[in-house]
Amino acid sequence: MNISKLPGHDHSGDPFSKIIDNINYMSKELGQIEQMRQEFVSNVSHEIQSPLTSISGFARALKNENISAEERVHYLSIIETESERLSKISDNLLKLTALESSQHPFELQEYRLDKQLQQIVLRCEPQWTAKQIDMNLALSKAVVTADKDLLDQVWMNLLNNAIKFTPDHGTIGIAIHVDEEKLEVAVSDTGIGVAEEEQLHLFERFYKADKSRNRNQGGSGLGLSIVKKIIDMHGGTVSVISQPNLGTTFTVALCAGTVPRSNKTLK
Known part of the structure; x- marks a missing residue:
């Protein structure tokens, strides 16, 4: 046009x-x-x-x-x-x-975030045990008010991403940090990492940091876009720190007593 x-x-x-x-x-x-x-x-x-x-x-x-x-x-x-x-x-x-969609249901509930993350790790156990990956968990007790089903998708996407790009016998860590103002969840791995110039584009639709990766391993480039959209809906942020061949850490930050920026879609 x-x-x-x-x-x-x-x-x-x-x-x-x-x-x-x-x-x-x-x-x-x-x-x-x-x-x-x-x-x-x-x-x-x-x-x-x-x-x-x-x-x-x-x-x-x-x-x-x-x-x-x-x-x-x-x-x-x-x-x-x-x-x-x-x-x-x-x-x-x-x-x-x-x-x-502005009509997407957004169901807030108060629940234990640490227990949710434990369940996600157990659901993914066949994948990380098949690669003999060590799973290090530092899950402090944390209560969050959020859409549980949507955050399920966030943690599942981030963990699957870490498993996908971590070599056999690598390590994945999941940690919760809570203070008076915010709650953070960090998902780290010892995988292949991402170059600094590519990190800015990781949350864009269809973006794949390494075009030469095996296509079955690389996915569709939509998973992190979904993560960002869900965290945006909760008024939070998601960031990444990574170095090639040294691993990657995704950090999700949510305000204490998390509520969405807009309650137009609340039920």
Whole structure:
């Protein structure tokens, strides 16, 4: 979309100058929104096309009657993996869309955050034990008022991210720090880390810090976007400190007695 700019008026007393300036401002904003929309559609198309290409290619390969039983199982395994990846992309897109909707339900309740994190670690136990990762927990007793289901998604995404990029026999730590003003949860790992220039983009949709990573390991680039959106809804912040080959720490900070910035969607 090419939105032309109206010529401005140089005379300060011109009654139309402010109107024209406002029109030009809206034109610029619309142009930026259209560019973002096009980039979003392009990114979605690219992410969906990749697994579809693999599924289609290996499905055609299965029609070959001369392939061995071992090859057939291998191809079917790839089709299954790519189908799961496609399903996850779709699921995450739906989550983001729902979170950005003003009608998204936002259910506040008071509960024990330390117990919630313990449950998340147990739910992910098969993944981290398979890689023989040491799990260090420093979970001080903490009570939070928040949307439990949404924060479940935050901790699950952060922990899965840490497991994904931590090598075998590595270490993951989860710690809670509470003071009078805020509550912090830090999820750290001894994984591959992220370069400083890429850290600013980690929470952008579809951004992948290392384009050369194995695609099955790298994910869709939507998980951290979901994390940030949920924490924003709670009026908190999420930050990252990382160094290549030395690990990464994500820190979520929530105000004491957490409440959302806007209660328009509260029930």
